Structures are given as C-alpha cells and as structure tokens.
Amino acid sequence: MSNASLPPVAAVILAAGKGTRMKSDLHKVLHPIAGRPMLLHLMDSFAALAPAATVVVVGDKREQVESALAGTGAVTVVQDPQLGTAHAALQAREALSGFGGMILVCFGDCPMLAADTVLRLCAALDAGARVAVLGFRPADAAAYGRIIADADGTVRKMVEYKDATAEERAVDLCNSGVIVARAPDMWRLLDAVGNDNAQGEYYLPDVATGAIAEGGRVVAIETGADEVAGINSRAELAAAEAQWQAFKREEAMAAGVSLKAPDTVWFSWDTEIGRDVTVEPNVFFGPGVRIADGATIRGFSHIEGAEIGAGCEVGPFARLRPGTVLDEKAKIGNFVETKKTHLGKGAKANHLTYLGDATVGAGANIGAGTITCNYDGYFKYRTEIGERAFIGSNSALVAPVRIGADAIVGAGSTVTRDVGDGELRLVRAEQSVKPGWADRFHDAMRKKKAAEQKS
Secondary structure, three states: OOOOOOOOEEEEEEEOOOOHHHOOOOOHHHOEEOOEEHHHHHHHHHHHHOOOEEEEEEEOEHHHHHHHOOOOOOEEEEOOOOOOHHHHHHOOOHHHOOOOOEEEEEEOOOOOOOHHHHHHHHHHHHOOOOEEEEEEOOOOOOOOOEEEEOOOOEEEEEEOHHHOOHHHHOOOOEEEEEEEEEHHHHHHHHHHOOOOOOOOOOOOOHHHHHHHHOOOOEEEEEOOHHHHOOOOOHHHHHHHHHHHHHHHHHHHHHOOOEEOOHHHOEOOOOOEEOOOOEEOOOOEEOOOOEEOOOOEEOOOOEEOOEEEOOOOEEOOOOEEOOOEEEOOOOEEEEEEEEEEEEEOOOOEEEEEEEEEEEEEOOOOEEOOOOEEEOEOOOOEOOEEEOOOOEEOOOOEEEOOEEEOOOOEEOOOOEEOOOEOOOOEEOOOOOOOOOOOHHHHHHHHHHHHHHHHHHO
C-alpha cells in the first residue's frame, strides 16, 4: 500500500504510565535518544503517513508531555484513573469524534516504530482483516503477551503472559501492543473489553480477542524485535541510543561520509553531513549541526548548533558551540572554542583560542592564546575582525571592539579601542632589562640554601 492509496489514519499514542523503572523526575517518553525525546522520534516517523490526527493519552507528569508537544499539532487527553491500556485508548474517542478512517494505537516508549510497518498493518485491513496486530519474535520472550496464530498470520488467540498456559507461553510470537482497526470497529471493540483477568485491567489486546469472537479476521504482521522494543529503564534507553546511533552511522557512510572509527562517533537526531566529509575518532555532534561537502572533523571535537562550510577543518580537541558558522575552508584548530562566531572564507584560529560573539573576516589569522572578552558580568558584546587581519598570540580583544581589515595586533596586546584598517596596534608594558641581576640572585639563593642544609 502506498501513501497515495492510504485511507486516513489517526494515531493514538499511549503515554499515561508512571514509568517507575526509569527512576526519573522526567516523564519516560521524554527521555532523549540522540538529543530528541523518544515520543517526538515516534511522531517524526508517523509524519510520513500524514496522519489526520495524533492523540497522546497522558496521565502522570502530563504537564511535561503537554509542554513537549507544543507546536506539534498533537492533542492530549487524560487517563484518570489508569485502568489499563484499553481504557487508555478509549480516552481518545472524543478527540477523534467524526473520524471514520483507520486508527493506530501504539505506545510512546517504542520510538523505533517505522511508518512502513504501519502501512503493512493498514494493508492487512484493506485485504479484509477487521483488526491487524504487530508481532515480533524476541531472543527472550520473557513476560510478553503471546499471539497464537496460523502460518498465514490469522490470529486465533491473544493472551497476556500472566493469563497464558504453559503451552501458550512456549509460543515465541509476542505482542508488541501496536494495533490497527477502522474507527467504528475500534471504538465498538474497546467498549466491549472487560477486566476479568489476573490484573483486573482492561487490556488492549482484547480488541483482537473481541474481533475474533465476532467472527472477524485478525491478522498478525511481524517485524523485528529492535523496532518495537519498549524502553522502560536506563539500560533499555542506552540500548535504544546505541541502536539509533548504529543506524545513523551506517546511513552516513552509505551517503559518502568517512568515519575512521564509527563506534566512537555520536550523531544528533538532526545532524546533516555532506559527501566526502571525514570524521576522525571520538567526535560528538549535538543538535543543530550542518556540515558541507569535503570538511574534515578531527578527533575529540564537540560540535553543536554549528554550520561548517565546504572544505573546512575542525579540531582535534575543538569545541564549536551554538551560533558558530564557518565559511568555506575556514579552520578551527586544537583547543579552540567558539560561540556565536562567524569565520569568513579561509579564516583560521589554529590553537588555544576562545572566540565568542565575534565576526572574523575572510583570510584573517587568529594567533594562539587569543580571546575575545565578550562578557562584563551583565551583558555580551561583539568583536569584529576584518579581512586578512592578523591577531598576534596571547592577545585579549575587549569587546565591543573592531579590528580593521589588514590590521595587525601585536602579540600579548590587550585591545580596548578600535583598530583601523591597515594599522598596527601594540599594547604591552615596556620591557625592563637589568644586566647581571639573575646571576646575583642565583648566587645569593644557592648560598642561603647551603647554609640551611648545614644547620
């Protein structure tokens, strides 16, 4: 089934649980993977389906979830009290009043669920199924609910682990909790769900059980365990991060990026990286990074909120903070930190430098140990450095200040006033020379030390 032929789909995402195993003050579904809350990863995936509506069922810490969803177009509904997953899904009925298409119900802590998988579920409905459920075969079936199905995927029974017989527990096809049905069927079947089970809760899989009891066909579609693994603990969160990073690394290399030690490079959810880019070991990309073709990122660099132009070189041991822009062939060297700084074409700061709130013109050279003094304890100020300017080592540029084009600032200068185009500015104390002073000092100190050792 293609997107063009897809009937309208609405997504109901269950996110009302307490997530106690995470042991966190942050709602479980807001814990980040690659710098983005897992709930928003899931919604990003669904964006390919162009859902008619997205309803998130909230409960515990609902204010946090509502805040995270601001501007996404999703609506929230509250489950209170929390009486099980079927009861949670029912809370979305009013928000979807008048909607007659397909309804997908899934969990907010399964961020890897792909749009293509949802399309396969929807295709099963188009082929005559009343309900489609998503199954998987984990290495360890553990306490997952089981799907008892024929070889063609026709489901005979859905059963929670606590209610399953020993024979049913031996089945390795497990229920992911993802389910699709047309709206009239979904609401009717949810209404019919009872709570006569070990937990006394209203279980979502009983939607399928109810459809089977009516004589309707229920189909199980299978996917890989990694796609539907729920995240309930810090260890599972770390595993999901590793899974996401591995996928992103493979994607980057397939697109023409050279990763010298792939397992040591960490991407953000929105990293954009061009062809023929080389990334050395132990590089971290935070959110908001764009790298153009042919750039080189050397080892142990930390980059976030930065735009790096074609042919640029960064690092090793560089830190680029938000607002950094490097034009073509600019260079940031070892132990250089930038923030809200724009380096023009071919400009370079090779060593031990801090550039904050600065503009550096094309071809300018920033010497080792240079800093822009951009903060007075209350306000930030800008430094402007002109094209081809040369800033000598160990200089302090006290903002607001402008260094003109082709100007030279002598090493060790503290510049507090503007420097005109082509000027030389040298600000340092006059050197004092005392011939023989050091020899006399050393003689006196040696005699004193010898006397102390004798006493």
